[in-house]
Amino acid sequence: MPKRPDAAKGRMWWIAALLVLLLLLGLHGMRMSALHGWSDDGSAYLRHALNLLEGRPYTAVSYAALGDLPPPVMYPPGLPVMLVPLIKLWGMNFLVFKIAMLVVFLLSVAVSLAALLRTWPKWIALAAVALLAVDANVGLQNEHINSDFLALLWIGGLVWVLEGFDWRQCSGTALAWRSGVTVALLLLAIETRSVNAVLLGAIPIYSFWRYRKFPLFSWVPVVATTALLWLLRQPGSSSSGGANYLKYFSGITYVTLRRNAIQYALSLSDFIGLAPAGFARLIALAAIGCALYGAYRIIQTSKPFWLLLMALYAMILLLWPFSDPERYIVPFLPMLLACFVYGIVELAALLPERIGLLVKVVVPLLAIVASARAYVMTPPLNGGLNYPATLEMYRAVERLTGPESVIAFRKARSLSLFTDRHSVGYNYVDSTVMRHDFCAGGVTHVVSGPAVFPDDEQFLEPFLAGGAKGGFDLLYRNEQFSVYTVKLECTR
Numbered sequence: 001m002p003k004r005p006d007a008a009k010g011r012m013w014w015i016a017a018l019l020v021l022l023l024l025l026g027l028h029g030m031r032m033s034a035l036h037g038w039s040d041d042g043s044a045y046l047r048h049a050l051n052l053l054e055g056r057p058y059t060a061v062s063y064a065a066l067g068d069l070p071p072p073v074m075y076p077p078g079l080p081v082m083l084v085p086l087i088k089l090w091g092m093n094f095l096v097f098k099i100a101m102l103v104v105f106l107l108s109v110a111v112s113l114a115a116l117l118r119t120w121p122k123w124i125a126l127a128a129v130a131l132l133a134v135d136a137n138v139g140l141q142n143e144h145i146n147s148d149f150l151a152l153l154w155i156g157g158l159v160w161v162l163e164g165f166d167w168r169q170c171s172g173t174a175l176a177w178r179s180g181v182t183v184a185l186l187l188l189a190i191e192t193r194s195v196n197a198v199l200l201g202a203i204p205i206y207s208f209w210r211y212r213k214f215p216l217f218s219w220v221p222v223v224a225t226t227a228l229l230w231l232l233r234q235p236g237s238s239s240s241g242g243a244n245y246l247k248y249f250s251g252i253t254y255v256t257l258r259r260n261a262i263q264y265a266l267s268l269s270d271f272i273g274l275a276p277a278g279f280a281r282l283i284a285l286a287a288i289g290c291a292l293y294g295a296y297r298i299i300q301t302s303k304p305f306w307l308l309l310m311a312l313y314a315m316i317l318l319l320w321p322f323s324d325p326e327r328y329i330v331p332f333l334p335m336l337l338a339c340f341v342y343g344i345v346e347l348a349a350l351l352p353e354r355i356g357l358l359v360k361v362v363v364p365l366l367a368i369v370a371s372a373r374a375y376v377m378t379p380p381l382n383g384g385l386n387y388p389a390t391l392e393m394y395r396a397v398e399r400l401t402g403p404e405s406v407i408a409f410r411k412a413r414s415l416s417l418f419t420d421r422h423s424v425g426y427n428y429v430d431s432t433v434m435r436h437d438f439c440a441g442g443v444t445h446v447v448s449g450p451a452v453f454p455d456d457e458q459f460l461e462p463f464l465a466g467g468a469k470g471g472f473d474l475l476y477r478n479e480q481f482s483v484y485t486v487k488l489e490c491t492r
Contacts, residue, residue: 013122017113020126024109024133027375028102028142034095035143035381038452040425041075042145043385043413046092048080053087063416065425066408066437078192079147094386097145105142108149109133111156112334118163119304120338124345127364128338134368136375137267137326138333143381147192148330154189155309155331158199161185162206162305167217175217182221187228196331198312200226202305210303260318267325287340294343306335383452383480385414393447393481394418400475400483401445408438408486409447410456428459431466439490446472449481 036042044061051058059074082104083097090096109129116125132138141148161181182203189196200222207218266284295307310332317328329336341364348360384390397407397419405422409415412425424441426434438446448464450457464472464484472484 013126017126020130020133023130023372024106027134027372028105028139031139031143031380032095032098032102033381034093034098034386035384036094036098036145036386037140037143037381037384038411038414039144039146040385040411040413041147042097043411043417044073044075045079045083045145045147046087046097047413047417048075048077049083049087052077052080053084061413061416062420062422063412063424064422064441065412066427066441075147076191076194078188079145079150082150083145098142101142101145101149104153105149108153108156111153111160115156115159115163115306116334116338118160119298119302119306120342124338124342127341127368128334130368131337131341131364131371132334134372134375136371136378138330139375140378141327141330143384146327148327151189151193151196152330152334154185154192155196155199155306156334158182158185158189159304159306159309162203167207168211168215179217179221179224183224183228186221186225190225190229191232193331195313195316198316199309202309202312206303206305206308209308256321257318260320260323263323264314264317264325264329267329290343290347291336291339292343293347294339294341294345297346298339298342304335306332307339310335385411385418387480389478389480390414391418392478393476393483396476396478396483397421397445397447405444406442407445407447408441408443410449410453415447426460428455430459431463434459434463435488438486439488443486445475446484446486447481448484451480 047061047063048058050056051060058077058080061073064073082100086093086096086100109132112132113125113129116128120128161178165178167175167178186199189199203222204214204218208214265288298304299307313329313332320328344363345360348356348363350356351359381387394415397415398421401407401419401421403421407415407419407421407423408426409423410425412423415421416423424443426437429437446460446464448456448460450461471487473487474482475485476483
């Protein structure tokens, strides 16, 4: 394991860290706008926040999804609670929301750096965080309201606490306050993203891995957190009534495993900015090899909690039916990137000295520059849930439909948020299944946006034009969306 920099080199490290921060502020600040992308999750978080603010049941939503395996309609309250004071002070101001998301992102980057420094040499940690900070995929998440970086903030803090002390030497007050902080971070992480419940199992496993036994401190925070979660999920609480996520693992198939394995593996080449056309698979394979070697080398000298958590997360993601690499790997992305950089450094040590020095400096730097360039070259948003043409469509839906209407739209949660109409999302399936879903869901209107959603062009438009019995009547159209009245003859 490389030696940590001395005091003189430490000053250089702090200068480099400051430059990374300035680069980060510049890159993300120049893209700041009030436009919100098409991520429908943001609308769900805002609906929950409005429910909390207006005193309605947390689970009161007016959207659903058609099909046999619809996505969850309710999310944990961590992010909605944060949004409540913003809505109270500034109303539905998306620029304020996005500034808040940027602040959370900056904090998560800083905490991730502090957490990585518990295990990694300073330059490795800084290179990993620089890759995280300037990556185009990560940056584009700041165009949306989502909980990924808020979850990363709490997980980074938990890693910092768990890896920072030898808990066997803690007692009395020190043990009490560290256990209390651990419980608080566990609650915040799980109430931000439900999948973070894996932390409850990760802590005892980590304790046994690190200490070769299950000391009391490893059980007390877990038991206390589990008890508090149970209390929070009692009827009447904002956390009660959540979706049963276990049902989504019931239909696991080889196709799901294969798709997820390929998509998440290929995503690593995107996150390191080195994905030239035609070489994504090769770059991804090389990056995975570097990351695996880096992980192998680091566990020879330390036992990182984040590495264990990454392994547990990876097993869940392989089985999860909904694939979204750009978001779902964020909770362990800093550790993954640290393994990648460290793998390069350790492999370079096997080469002749001058060539090795060149490799371990140039390759991480090239990845950082390529990531930053990809982010700068990414075109700005030209559409989204609050784009002018979208807002015009929402107003038309409010004007032309009644409170009892059921409207099918690809982004059901967004339409429901802006129109206060019951909305349902649909799956991209053949016309026969789509007709059955529309009838089963009692759909009275449908919004099509082939100019925005390419799959609407492939699946929905042929269904609308296919002469289904009863058919559809055009009610409204602008440059991006068409609203139809559904007149299908459904057999009950």
